[in-house]
Ligand code: NAD
């Protein structure tokens with residue numbers, strides 16, 4: 094089968110690899126019809142993780158079931174399914190609590206938790222930027238779609254990761270109707286966090302970024318754009334809130350946060366959030382931070398290379414804020430968000446800028462990685 098293969102920093106190729114197949118009785122085999130490139134793929138693409146060369150990318154996957162293992166009883170051949178990026182067993186202590194993001198049995202390293210398709214340090218599972226995908230524990234992991242699945246794939250595929258992840262950021266931030274919420278990062282995840290805050294009835298949502306095209310998209314869905322290249326976001330938000338700050342906020346950038354000139358500083362957005370949110374506000378951090386970053390071109394100081402990020406903890410404590418972090422438990426939200434799409438109440442495909450064939454992946458990775466104008470979200474059809 095054809096697949097997008099990691100060849101080393103900033104290099105992917107589309108080539109033939111052995112077909113994915115059923116390996117366990119509980120597996121599904123899915124013919125992938127839609128698969129996205131994610132900001133998380135870029136950390137690996139840039140060589141900023143331990144992702145091994147030769148592995149297949151792709152954790153945002155949707156497709157048609159073409160074969161089921163003998164122990165699969167719910168999911169049927171011919172059904173369209175969207176797969177959470179988390180690979181989970183459904184029966185460990187974490188999964189039983191709904192924390193499929195930290196499943197204990199699908200992660201082979203005993204002291205780690207959580208698994209995903211085509212991801213560094215999250216198990217051996219091949220990605221779905223390919224013609225076929227093996228889905229472990231298919232009955233548990235696959236979310237079945239209705240009759241509109243085929244024609245609305247660009248909406249439903251967002252259920253694999255960024256829509257639930259953006260929603261999770263607003264859950265950790267405890268966004269409620271009427272809240273004033275700030276979102277750092279207007280990439281695909283930030284767009285989904287802003288969209289989720291509005292779905293929940295937030296009264297005002299600010300989207301902070303320095304990319305004008307992404308700010309314009311956030312404005313189109315009703316957020317207030319704040320260009321961090323031109324203004325200090327915290328000052329803008331405090332000015333608009335009697336000096337108090339937003340009720341709560343989300344971090345959707347991660348450890349590669351940088352100033353508009355490109356100089357990386359992993360504390361930028363966290364400190365921006367602590368400053369922009371008022372006392373006792375909740376902060377939801379879904380941007381990725383890692384325990385080590387040896388490959389960072391600007392692992393400028395020893396601390397950041399070891400994953401130590403100096404944040405204004407004194408101010409955070411003084412303000413009585415709380416912070417939620419980590420990978421999103423997609424399964425916790427994907428069914429309800431699917432029904433919002435099916436019921437015409439949500440259209441997350443607004444974020445899609447490019448729909449391409451798998452063969453165009455190398456060019457698309459390059460454009461998305463460069464954050465080139467207009468490249469907000471790439472959807473591929475293998
Ligand atoms: P992206 O890289 O396309 O978007 C990040 C955005 O942040 C860009 O638009 C960039 O201009 C902006 N940015 C950079 N520095 C900034 C700063 N100092 N202030 C404001 N904005 C700044 O990526 P994405 O796909 O939107 O993903 C965002 C983050 O979420 C990544 O770290 C990704 O790995 C992570 N992620 C986490 C989960 C999870 O489960 N927790 C799931 C998916 C993605």
Ligand code: ZN
Nearest residue numbers: 131133153254
């Ligand atoms: Zn993703």
